Amino acid sequence: MTHSNGHNGNSERGLTIIKAACPHDCPDTCAMLVTVENGRAVKVAGDPDHPFTRGFLCTKVANYEQRTHSPDRVRTCLKRTGAKGEGRFKEIGWDEALDEIASRYKSLASGNEGAETILPYSYCGTMGLVQSQSMDRRFFHRLGASQLERTICASAGTAGYKATIGASIGTDPERFAQARLILLWGTNTISANVHLWPQILEAKANGARLIAIDPRRTRTADQCDEHIAILPGTDGALALGLMHVIFAENSEDKDYLERYTIGADALRSRASEYPPERVAAICGLEPETIVRLAHIYADVKPSVIRINYGLQRHAGGGMAVRTITCLPAITGAWRDPSGGILLSTSGTFPLNYPTLERPDLMPTPTPRTLNMSQLGEALTNTFDPPVRALYVYNSNPAAVAPDQRNVLDGLKREDLFTVVHELFMTDTTDYADIVLPATTQLEHFDLHKAYGHLYLVINERAIEPLHEAKSNSDVFRLLAARLNFEEECFKDSDEEIAEQAISSNHPALKGITLEGLRENGWMRLNVPETFAPFAEGNFPTPSGKCELFSETMEAQGLPGVPEFIPPSESRQSAPEVAKRYPLALISPAAHAFLNSSFANLPKQLRQELRPFVEIHPGDAEARGIQNGDMVRAFNERGSCELSAVVTTRAREGVVVSPSVWWNKLSPGGVNINQLTSQQLTDMGGGATFYDALIEVERMSERRSLEDSPKA
Ligand SMILES: Nc1nc2c(c(=O)[nH]1)N[C@H]1C(S)=C(S)[C@@H](COP(=O)(O)OP(=O)(O)OC[C@H]3O[C@@H](n4cnc5c(=O)[nH]c(N)nc54)[C@H](O)[C@@H]3O)O[C@H]1N2
Ligand SMILES: Nc1nc2c(c(=O)[nH]1)N[C@H]1C(S)=C(S)[C@@H](COP(=O)(O)OP(=O)(O)OC[C@H]3O[C@@H](n4cnc5c(=O)[nH]c(N)nc54)[C@H](O)[C@@H]3O)O[C@H]1N2
Ligand code: SF4
Ligand SMILES: [Mo]
Numbered sequence: 160m161t162h163s164n165g166h167n168g169n170s171e172r173g174l175t176i177i178k179a180a181c182p183h184d185c186p187d188t189c190a191m192l193v194t195v196e197n198g199r200a201v202k203v204a205g206d207p208d209h210p211f212t213r214g215f216l217c218t219k220v221a222n223y224e225q226r227t228h229s230p231d232r233v234r235t236c237l238k239r240t241g242a243k244g245e246g247r248f249k250e251i252g253w254d255e256a257l258d259e260i261a262s263r264y265k266s267l268a269s270g271n272e273g274a275e276t277i278l279p280y281s282y283c284g285t286m287g288l289v290q291s292q293s294m295d296r297r298f299f300h301r302l303g304a305s306q307l308e309r310t311i312c313a314s315a316g317t318a319g320y321k322a323t324i325g326a327s328i329g330t331d332p333e334r335f336a337q338a339r340l341i342l343l344w345g346t347n348t349i350s351a352n353v354h355l356w357p358q359i360l361e362a363k364a365n366g367a368r369l370i371a372i373d374p375r376r377t378r379t380a381d382q383c384d385e386h387i388a389i390l391p392g393t394d395g396a397l398a399l400g401l402m403h404v405i406f407a408e409n410s411e412d413k414d415y416l417e418r419y420t421i422g423a424d425a426l427r428s429r430a431s432e433y434p435p436e437r438v439a440a441i442c443g444l445e446p447e448t449i450v451r452l453a454h455i456y457a458d459v460k461p462s463v464i465r466i467n468y469g470l471q472r473h474a475g476g477g478m479a480v481r482t483i484t485c486l487p488a489i490t491g492a493w494r495d496p497s498g499g500i501l502l503s504t505s506g507t508f509p510l511n512y513p514t515l516e517r518p519d520l521m522p523t524p525t526p527r528t529l530n531m532s533q534l535g536e537a538l539t540n541t542f543d544p545p546v547r548a549l550y551v552y553n554s555n556p557a558a559v560a561p562d563q564r565n566v567l568d569g570l571k572r573e574d575l576f577t578v579v580h581e582l583f584m585t586d587t588t589d590y591a592d593i594v595l596p597a598t599t600q601l602e603h604f605d606l607h608k609a610y611g612h613l614y615l616v617i618n619e620r621a622i623e624p625l626h627e628a629k630s631n632s633d634v635f636r637l638l639a640a641r642l643n644f645e646e647e648c649f650k651d652s653d654e655e656i657a658e659q660a661i662s663s664n665h666p667a668l669k670g671i672t673l674e675g676l677r678e679n680g681w682m683r684l685n686v687p688e689t690f691a692p693f694a695e696g697n698f699p700t701p702s703g704k705c706e707l708f709s710e711t712m713e714a715q716g717l718p719g720v721p722e723f724i725p726p727s728e729s730r731q732s733a734p735e736v737a738k739r740y741p742l743a744l745i746s747p748a749a750h751a752f753l754n755s756s757f758a759n760l761p762k763q764l765r766q767e768l769r770p771f772v773e774i775h776p777g778d779a780e781a782r783g784i785q786n787g788d789m790v791r792a793f794n795e796r797g798s799c800e801l802s803a804v805v806t807t808r809a810r811e812g813v814v815v816s817p818s819v820w821w822n823k824l825s826p827g828g829v830n831i832n833q834l835t836s837q838q839l840t841d842m843g844g845g846a847t848f849y850d851a852l853i854e855v856e857r858m859s860e861r862r863s864l865e866d867s868p869k870a
Contacts, residue, residue, distance in 0.1 A: 177192070177193040180606075185611070186609065187354040190212045192205075211614065226760060231584070235627045280556060282311055284552070308844055313845070315843040316480040316503075318843035322481045327505045328699070330498065334358075342465070344371075345372065350378065373387075375388075395478050420706070423489075478721065486500070506699075509667050555586060555755045556570075578594075585821065586823055728852040744852070745813065774855060778812065778855075783857055787802065790803045
């Protein structure tokens with residue numbers, strides 16, 4: 160197998176500049192330049208030539224070389240010597256580790272219960288096509304392992320968006336600068352999508368109006384002209400309220416509706432059931448706010464809506480996205496390249512997934528599918544056959560998965576054989592039987608698509624793997640060989656996999672080659688510069704129109720026409736639960752972490768300080784809580800300890816705890832996912848992290864900063 164050493168950059172005074180890509184689960188997929196000196200990465204920077212990266216990286220990744228060269232890296236393979244969860248191990252060699260995994264898998268696969276007893280568990284520790292969705296998928300498909308439904312983040316919104324639009328295709332983020340109205344709806348753009356911000360600032364300088372719709376006054380909301388502090392999980396009702404006003408006042412774009420949509424009459428009649436007073440009561444807003452927002456949205460063009468995945472982590476998350484996604488068709492906002500809506504650009508990348516993933520290698524009948532958002536259930540319930548082996552990579556489920564008590568109970572099972580391939584000794588490695596050391600992005604090759612822009616980005620290997628680290632693709636090649644998988648695809652090199660990803664006759668990939676990517680570092684998809692995908696209809700739905708009514712949804716037993724689906728846990732939807740647990744908890748993305756990544760590194764820990772919960776002064780006073788007090792947050796599922804921040808950034812009745820902290824770096828040893836549930840969303844089987852009622856009580860006086868967790 161061949162590997163690129165990536166030394167294609169300029170070489171001056173022993174310094175080499177390597178073209179790389181940020182691997183993280185973030186819409187921006189930045190093009191990075193890595194400076195290497197004597198085999199050591201000494202600096203990373205944003206590529207100044209990349210039109211979306213524009214030469215800067217976010218605070219999480221700007222010191223990525225320190226993540227790579229961190230003294231806390233997993234250095235060798237490890238075998239458990241202590242109890243599960245204790246984190247005591249001895250060093251072993253790669254041969255011993257791989258032999259043990261292979262022999263366990265062989266005996267499970269040939270036993271009565273078969274290979275479905277083995278469950279892969281991965282998400283987006285890296286988003287590279289090579290390191291996260293090719294060799295790994297091939298391996299588990301060929302093994303006949305249980306399939307993992309990857310639902311922990313985006314599946315509800317993806318399904319909702321698809322119901323209306325047909326695919327994850329939206330407004331080109333590079334066109335936001337020309338919009339006159341930007342609705343930042345359930346997105347903390349400055350923290351989670353910061354490279355869109357220059358576009359937004361340019362629009363603002365040109366007179367655009369910015370409106371944030373978010374239960375929390377985020378740092379993004381601070382920069383907007385208006386902040387609408389909606390109650391969590393009620394966005395679908397707000398969208399219907401806007402439609403109510405627009406239809407009632409005849410300010411819809413009748414021509415666009417007529418030509419390019421189906422179901423406008425059904426939607427008009429549904430919207431009539433959502434007058435501003437009713438919607439205001441559901442959303443915790445004033446009726447005038449809804450009327451005023453509807454007027455602005457109908458009048459100001461081009462208008463673009465940026466939604467992100469935060470707003471779909473609720474029981475009705477799929478329907479909320481489906482409903483909001485109808486709005487640009489109602490006002491004809493799609494007519495302009497700067498108008499419309501954007502959730503994800505990923506559907507614009509027509510990559511060759513069947514060749515990457517090889518689902519044809521699965522046995523028939525195809526193995527069962529288990530939902531990653533119900534890992535606790537999968538590990539503790541009496542499934543037939545039970546899960547007897549778990550292989551975790553690119554993920555830290557002990558910290559990030561919902562209903563954590565149940566998850567940890569499962570991971571503690573003595574009879575569960577758990578392998579964790581990791582960079583660091585995370586909360587999850589503590590429960591492993593075998594830990595394998597992984598490479599960081601600077602130590603392996605990859606190719607990235609993006610979900611927040613329209614470029615493919617290459618990641619050359621900048622330095623040799625450190626310590627005894629191996630990449631995901633290498634480990635799966637080695638395991639495939641040990642299991643005697645003879646298919647040629649298990650011999651493909653990383654570069655060959657990258658070639659396969661772009662081998663397609665689709666016009667959007669025309670002219671895009673691996674050579675071109677390696678030469679330049681990145682290439683824009685072959686789509687028009689003024690990309691206005693739905694200016695003249697052409698929706699990739701079954702009807703070819705924007706589906707305000709969806710037959711597909713009706714066939715699935717879901718409402719064909721948008722309607723409001725309430726959160727599963729709110730004062731309105733669960734008044735009995737709310738008597739004991741009256742506060743709605745959301746735990747959105749922390750500014751300096753990326754999920755639980757970076758939440759062990761010194762710079763990012765200093766920035767986030769300690770696990771905290773924002774609580775409104777009225778709610779705090781009612782509980783005798785003062786700013787800085789340690790509080791216990793709890794519900795029926797679990798409890799955790801947080802430091803209280805008394806602030807109007809949280810609206811009354813809602814508490815906010817930026818996440819995801821590591822359990823073992825949190826006071827009390829557990830994090831906020833003690834309180835979240837395994838309840839799934841209405842569509843896509845998604846996780847409902849922001850749909851949880853809790854109570855908060857004062858534990859003790861303010862702790863000094865010295866008491867805060869340290870890495
Ligand atoms: N700094 C940082 N960046 C990240 C991440 C990170 O952890 N930290 N995570 C990455 C990942 S994996 C993802 S999926 C994306 C997530 O990116 P986003 O989807 O933008 O982030 P979230 O923090 O989940 O939610 C966004 C906002 O939605 C708000 N919100 C919560 N519930 C509701 C609701 O019901 N209605 C409305 N209108 N708003 C609501 C939250 O308060 C939050 O400010 O970011 C990526 N980028
Ligand atoms: N309460 C609450 N919980 C949440 C969220 C929230 O907002 N609130 N957000 C949810 C969301 S949106 C998401 S996407 C999930 C994310 O959950 P995960 O995908 O689990 O994300 P991370 O916590 O970043 O963990 C990724 C792990 O992969 C490792 N890794 C990185 N690169 C590699 C590699 O090349 N090989 C291997 N083997 N490992 C590697 C990293 O070191 C890291 O420990 O969390 C969810 N959990
Ligand atoms: S996390 Fe996002 S913003 Fe930060 S460097 Fe990576 S792609 Fe860019
Ligand atoms: Mo995510």
